[in-house]
Amino acid sequence: TRIGAAETGICAAVGKAQIRVHRRPRVTILCTGSELVSVDERPAGHAIRNSAGPTITAALAQWGFPGARFVTLGDERRTIAAALRRALRNHDVILVTGGISVGRYDFVPEAIRAVGGEIRFHGVAMKPGKPSLYAAFGTNQHIFGLPGNPLSALTALHEYALPALRRLSGQPPERCRPSLFLPLAEEVESKPGRWRYQLARLEATARGLAVTPVGSHSSADLPSAGGADGVIRMAPDQRRLPEGEAVEFRPWRPWP
Structure with missing residues (x-):
């Protein structure tokens, strides 16, 4: 268990001034x-x-x-x-x-x-x-x-x-490897053969959270990463994911 505010309060309430942690x-x-x-x-x-x-x-x-x-x-x-x-x-x-x-x-x-x-x-x-x-x-x-x-x-x-x-x-x-399954706000295409990690950002919609692909030009494209919240993980055999499809989103920023 990660020690946060509530866990700290519990320790205080039961008189644990010191605890063992990793x-x-x-x-x-x-x-x-x-x-x-x-x-x-x-x-x-x-x-x-x-x-x-x-x-x-x-x-x-x-x-x-x-x-x-x-x-x-x-x-x-x-x-x-x-x-x-x-x-x-x-x-x-x-x-x-x-x-x-x-x-x-x-x-x-x-x-x-x-x-x-x-x-x-x-x-x-x-x-x-x-x-x-x-x-x-x-x-x-x-x-x-x-x-x-x-x-x-x-x-x-x-x-x-x-x-x-x-x-x-x-x-x-x-x-250890957090992920969310969220709908795509727009379709995304990929070349088959390798696992693809497509930059994406979170979007608040009327139906809840969705993910929108963020284009990048190369593996050195940090500006595009700056506009992303994480990546969509696409399997090697996936060529196209349509709008509305539930996809695996892996965050690169802690979310609220």
Whole structure:
């Protein structure tokens, strides 16, 4: 049970000044990419500002996991492995952005193996977020590889890392990946073959809540994500969902 206002009052009423609770998991974020510069720097050449770090940090905080910090690393296997070793000394969960695809400079899987991590899955039939990775280190530490593009990283964070953090915090399995089944305010189409996570926003209608698809141009389209409240989850064999169809909506913001 999560301790909220009512639970706190119950504890006070029965004289429980102290209670035993699950410890909140300790989380850190490693952002890989030699092209990344800090937010207050002016990018030159092929450089880009590191938006993934602040995005993931804010998402964790809004879901009850504040205090995570991020560091930016270059695309070198030894550098990434050294950062993983340092992070494993003091953290339960490590989130790594970038470096998990099949490019020339994608060294994160090699670095994870170099520090003794066991990769349990790498690559998922989903869009966005296909390169997503999970590795275990021993029995109590976890590494999640998130794609470098911010929208893909947010999708993988909500689909894999946040449910794991909730479970590690003591929440029951049925509450670790919240979802609602709501009618579509307008039809949506999808290419078959992969699980599709379509940005969507909640709309209040005369009949109650409904969800409206929000278009996005790429897996780096953060402005579109800013106008969304979550995603519609579409199965690989679904090509079209008509207006009024009940769909699975997964929130990216806590709802009232």
